[in-house]
């Protein structure tokens with residue numbers, strides 16, 4: 323049977339600077355979903371990459387005495403390195419400066435123009451000449467330019483517009499009828515009531531104030547608005563072109579999930595559907611606007627001086643501890659918080675104590691009592707039921723959470739099995755059983771149940787902490803690592819465990 327496809331994307335990262343852990347979170351989150359879907363048997367296409375055009379980048383490059391292309395080449399490379407460092411298993415890393423994308427965007431612009439969805443008009447706004455920026459009335463500070471404080475003047479400029487107003491009714495219907503298109507629910511209400519219902523104005527989709535962008539194909543004074551350029555990355559890199567579409571595009575489009583930050587929901591849920599309708603293409607199945615990771619409950623930013631970078635955290639705690647922290651600490655709809663102190667607390671309580679200790683204690687007892695040989699004589703007692711029943715239901719529990727992208731809760735559910743296993747050690751007291759020769763088979767069974775619970779946890783932890791799961795599989799000497807093996811009792815018998823290794827060293831700062 324052919325595998326069902328699943329296309330997931332992150333937003334493309336803006337190459338104006340190196341992403342901090344708050345930006346990196348999105349790639350890790352998408353990765354955990356992509357890995358989960360692969361383990362579930364889907365044919366996954368996972369796309370991420372960089373957004374490289376626009377005035378801000380042109381200015382930053384100038385400040386750094388570099389050409390814009392040199393500047394974005396460096397940053398894009400660094401972003402890719404961070405994604406790789408965090409074990410982000412993308413299928414394609416795309417860049418908006420790739421020629422294939424640039425050519426496809428020009429054709430898209432041309433098609434929308436030929437169709438009458440893009441027209442030449444006049445943009446009028448409050449303009450600050452030294453800053454070369456338009457402002458709206460509400461952006462002004464004391465009636466003056468918010469950037470430099472100078473007087474602004476009313477200025478008119480030739481510009482191309484996209485007929486967003488034409489799609490007003492269709493957008494309203496989309497939001498009214500399709501309750502799962504945009505998640506979480508709060509974002510859907512916000513878009514519908516604050517943006518769509520009050521009325522959509524046509525969107526200015528070209529700029530003449532800078533040159534670093536994709537040129538309008540029939541008027542090279544204009545560059546194409548960076549969002550029209552950026553959003554189309556989801557189709558151009560799959561091989562969509564106005565006059566020709568690839569097999570890959572036919573297979574994977576529409577996307578199943580665009581995972582994005584909550585701050586860019588408007589672009590993805592209002593502009594993007596309108597652009598796709600204009601091209602007569604299907605809409606993505608779902609857009610999920612994830613919350614933010616804050617530091618000391620404040621937005622993370624370079625200018626705020628509170629930026630924390632993934633590479634520094636990884637050096638100190640390892641990749642999986644960082645992945646676990648960000649995935650666990652950001653709830654479904656609320657912002658999460660990161661500080662070094664909080665990360666270390668969570669590291670010690672969950673990774674070192676609950677997971678690391680369980681694995682070490684269990685392997686140490688197996689070595690001490692049975693020379694690390696695994697067997698299962700099945701001397702069952704009723705105390706085992708709680709553990710086994712929970713372990714057997716865990717895939718279903720986790721699956722329900724993952725289908726709603728409640729990653730943090732899915733992790734809690736997996737750790738619940740580890741918690742119960744630690745409790746099971748206290749309940750069964752293997753060291754007491756070891757003193758009584760007639761209890762040898764019961765002791766073997768108890769240790770088997772513990773090892774099997776560890777294996778099941780590790781199988782389910784793969785999407786989130788792949789490296790740790792691999793280490794556990796190696797210690798257990800097991801080949802049963804797929805989701806098909808999740809039924810309790812699939813850990814091989816007549817195998818010998820490998821040497822235990824410390825998974826997470828406790829952090830002691832005293």
Ligand SMILES: [Zn+2]
Pocket residue numbers: 450451452453467468469470471472
């Ligand atoms: Zn100004």
